[in-house]
Amino acid sequence: MEELQTHLPDAIPFHEAERALDLLAEYKEAELTRRDRAKVEAVKEIVLAEITRKYDFYEKLFAAVFTERNEVTKKFFKIIDKGIKEKDNELVLAGLSSLSEVVTSNPLSHMKALKKL
Amino acid sequence: MGFITLKNERLLADLKDLEQSHEIKRKETAKALEDLETARNSAFLQLKKTEELFKYLTWKQQETINSRFLTGSPTLEEIRRHSITRFPAASYTFPVLEKTAVVPGPARALGRIHTIRKNSVTFGLIQKRAEELSGAIGKALTAFEYQYKSACRALFPFGVFSRLRRKIRRLLGRSYFSWQDMSRLRDLGMAAGFVFKMAEAPVF
Numbered sequence: 001m002e003e004l005q006t007h008l009p010d011a012i013p014f015h016e017a018e019r020a021l022d023l024l025a026e027y028k029e030a031e032l033t034r035r036d037r038a039k040v041e042a043v044k045e046i047v048l049a050e051i052t053r054k055y056d057f058y059e060k061l062f063a064a065v066f067t068e069r070n071e072v073t074k075k076f077f078k079i080i081d082k083g084i085k086e087k088d089n090e091l092v093l094a095g096l097s098s099l100s101e102v103v104t105s106n107p108l109s110h111m112k113a114l115k116k117l
Numbered sequence: 118m119g120f121i122t123l124k125n126e127r128l129l130a131d132l133k134d135l136e137q138s139h140e141i142k143r144k145e146t147a148k149a150l151e152d153l154e155t156a157r158n159s160a161f162l163q164l165k166k167t168e169e170l171f172k173y174l175t176w177k178q179q180e181t182i183n184s185r186f187l188t189g190s191p192t193l194e195e196i197r198r199h200s201i202t203r204f205p206a207a208s209y210t211f212p213v214l215e216k217t218a219v220v221p222g223p224a225r226a227l228g229r230i231h232t233i234r235k236n237s238v239t240f241g242l243i244q245k246r247a248e249e250l251s252g253a254i255g256k257a258l259t260a261f262e263y264q265y266k267s268a269c270r271a272l273f274p275f276g277v278f279s280r281l282r283r284k285i286r287r288l289l290g291r292s293y294f295s296w297q298d299m300s301r302l303r304d305l306g307m308a309a310g311f312v313f314k315m316a317e318a319p320v321f
Contacts, residue, residue, distance in 0.1 A: 040223070047227050048128070055234035059241065066245040073249065077256050084263045089304050093311075096260050100311040103253040104318045107246060 065107050072102050128226050135233045142240040149247035153320070156254040160316035163258055164196055166265055167309050170272070170302065171196075173283075173293035181299065182306050196309050246320050257312045264308040268301045 076099040083091030171179070171193050183192045272294070273279035287293045294302065 044128070044223050044227065048131075048230065051227070051231050051234055055238050058238045062238070062242055062245065066249065069249060073253060080256060080260045084260065087267070089264065089267060092260050092263060093304060093307055096257060096308055096311040099253055099257065100314050103250060103315050106321065107242075107249075108321060 062107075069102060069107060073099060076102065125223055125226070128223060128230075132226050132230055132233075135230060135237075139233045139237055139240075142237050142244070146240040146244045146247070149244045149251070150320070153247040153251045153254075156251040157316045160254050160258055160312050163261060164309055164312060164316075167193070167196060167305065170268070170305065173287075174302065175292045178292065178294065178296075178299065178302075182303050191310055191313050193306050193309075196306075196313050243320060250315065250318060250320065254312070254315050257308075257315050261308045261312045264305050268305045271301045272298055 076095045079095035080092055080099070083089070083093075083095055174182070174193070179193050273283075275282075283293050
């Protein structure tokens, strides 16, 4: 699972937010002035928004990838069903071949390219 | 002072919701992977059926099917060998969230939200991929079953009598299957090869 997480593209730069998180951890609430608190609060909101934006983006992206793959595999399911119904061995094999090609391809294969964006 | 504490309550409420959904997603992902293992095992059990037919092929007949029709796919021998030896169950480890004894401060809470969202996206990915593979293996097995029955009907139209005739043929020094039977066995070999590839496909 950790290995898979390294493949998640950093399409949204997160380094700044992570640095802000570290700074936030160093603050001692009692030593903060009203202005500092406002700053901390703002950083907190930015980091939270960034986390939400980043992972909402990934969720939408992966949902789209799998929706597309599902639509394709459903078409091949139909071809296989048609082949079985019509007792057409060639059609069944054609459906199986295409299905196998889609299913054995890695859904994250385009992620490396995306990571470079 | 109250400024931070007040807004932190909302952050902690968000965190609590996320922790609950993380646990649900973790369980759903584990279930999807269990279902995938069941589908894979069932595929390899079904592929064992090819053994009773392919074992009668001569070396030359096997080579013809392998080189002409199963290029880039597992060979008939590989399908046989892998379906006989039990497919090793894949092992997966899932991160379980550490229990926090004290109420986390804003930095810690944000760090935890980050971890949970990251894990949840990964769980979602694994779950969707596992469901995709299970569904495809299920359909491929239906197709394989059809090819197997179709091959048996064509090769043994009179059941035991057809088998007996073939055995006598072999006793007389000829091959169990004739070259005319090859097209049926080729189709079955190809179907078995596709099922094999799907059952062996890694989650990622």
